[in-house]
Amino acid sequence: FDAKRFIDTVRILKKSKDRRIFIFTGNDNFIYESLILGADGGLLGFGTIAVDKQTEMFRLFGEKRYEEAEEMWEELLPLVEIIFSPPVRNYKTRIKEALVMMGVLETAYVRPPLRPLSNEERRRIKKILKKLDMI
Template sequence: MKSATPNASNASVRSIDAFVGVNASMALPMTKGFEPDYQGLGRYARWLVDQGVTGVTVNADTGEGAHLSLEERIRVIESVKSEVGEAILVASGLIASHTQQAVEIASALRTAGADALLVFGIPAFNGKPLPSELVYQYFASLSECDIPLIGFNLTASLGGVVFEPEVIARIATIDNLVALKEASFDAASYVASRDALRSAAPNIAFLSGCDNFMYESFVLGADGALLGYAGLAAELTCQVFGAVASKDFERAETLSRDRMQPLAEVLFGAPVRNSRARIKEGLRLLGLIDETTVRPPLLPLQDSERAAVKAAMTVAGLL
């Protein structure tokens, strides 16, 4: 495998234009022995490019990033970059426990070839009230690694933290913060975050991560999308996002109602943690991966869930 060359210093990655369109948060194919299938990952990445995405994100929640060693995360980036080159933006989730560890991981991911980092919350962010200065100092330390950063509002149902508007306004002053992914899965929080970011820093991209109401979130305003859903239904997501962007709301609403939303309700229904396995089942049905293995303690799907995924994919026009 050829070594990857970091692309983070490219000025284009630091503009809103780099995030316009759909970024697919990738699942991670695994063998029956719970090891990453890097060859399968490369094929999957190439397929996503062909589906029309403008970027992919690896080592995030959909890709079981929290369950991977640093060496595995590095190899995941190298495998994807080796396959797609500079054709699209390749971001990586940054999952850590504290600042020093996060800086070390960020530096390693940058060297491996990540174009940007999706910054997950750390344990110190848990609990309310959350001091804006605490979050600011964490992002400021990461900014010194000289790689574009994507902030992350993530629903508590997936172990995340949703930042209050004052926190968003504070971290928006960080030099290397280039985007905010809003995945609160709550419309009121989504709008509050949108308004806080646009008021503080209109040059920072606002990305929808709300897989549970994608069409509506696009209409409410998003420069782009970063979605686990797009890791499976990439072309459909691009169609709906593009229709909203061109103000063809009738087409976008029809696609969403008839095809997009029924599948979203299955993939991201309770318990949401099973979305990783459901997406892998969908990829298997498409013939893109061989196994639907998820790394323990995540659980494999029951037959009823497999049947529900297949039925929803049929409704979505994917099968």
Template sequence: MVSFHGVIPAHLLPFTEDLQIDETNLRRHLRALLDVEGVAGITTNAHASEVATLTADEQRRQLDIVLDEVAGRVPVISGVYQDGSAKAARIAADAEAAGADGLLVFPTVVFEGGAQLRPEMAVGHYATIADATSLPMIAFVYPATSGLRLDTDTLVRICSEIDSVVAVKEWSNDIVAYERNLRALRALDRPVSLLSSFSRSLLASLVLGADGILSGHGSVVVDLQVELFRAVEKQDLGEARRVWDRIQPFAEACYADPFLDGHNRMKVALAQLGRIDAAHVRPPLQPVSDTERATLRTAVERAELPRG
């Protein structure tokens, strides 16, 4: 079974002016990510690619394009973004049939009503998906303030009872919860990778310990994420701080309030860098303001990001 380590960007999804998948620019974007030495995988059908706005057919088409471009060079992880467990299982089985190497399992909105009090719901959701596919799965830990969160005990149950869960995308956005989850995973009797998604405090999370990075922010700064991850691995804190000083102001610009515009802003940055032609987003998202575009341009310049 594939294990997941290293820097794994979640790609963005360019749209045409009439809001259809822009295959030309998607392929261009994927090639740029794959050209970065040290990229250890590609994640598709996730938040960064606006999966909530995609039909099942569009999700499958996107996965097919990613698989074609990757051509076996690195693992391809496909998101399972669905509320019902049976429907999620069908998406997972379809991704396996298409050729995906792994699955990123999103929490269902059903959890919002108090799943922390019914941990068997989360365990059962993962178990249903695991019964439908042989692919390795990544459990997605949402922010500690979210109704969709998994607490540490539930996360341990999932990883202990479902062998195909081999990694965790840790997005708790709470460094205390992060360390608690990290220590609990390290205490398991089998290896489960922890992939940090702390895009606004990535250095701090990596210093505590992580097996990799899985983040939509990598769609723009994957080269810097690779440098940062390697510096921390070498315990070169001076170099890690130097790289983080380039990333941090750009991360703040991307993830400013309202948070829902984060990947919208990343698309704008890619367009400003000449890496995609345009930054169209599907409703209910709306284009960002001219003021935000100026802020992003300044952040891009401060980070000294390469142009396309």
């Protein structure tokens, strides 16, 4: 993620007189910061979990209640860090495991080359989901 390029792009797009372009971040572990830098929203894999908390964060930000929005983001950050920890390619499997733990999916099956998570990774995800009162 190049913050300077993002800011430059936001400036150019927001200066448009006929602004019909919305600026979305795709950087799941930089959501709040992207809003601060001018994003209007996001297209995020992380958006499938902690939906209510993320929606609340976006609402608070939209109401210019930045400190409260940041507090919500800080609360979610440990889960974001687990989901997108190395190897990052396993984030889909981690999201699926979280959704199984939350009762949303029945299985976290992934096709090769993705691999199932270790018991330790499952334990870490479960621990933070409990801490966030999501399970």
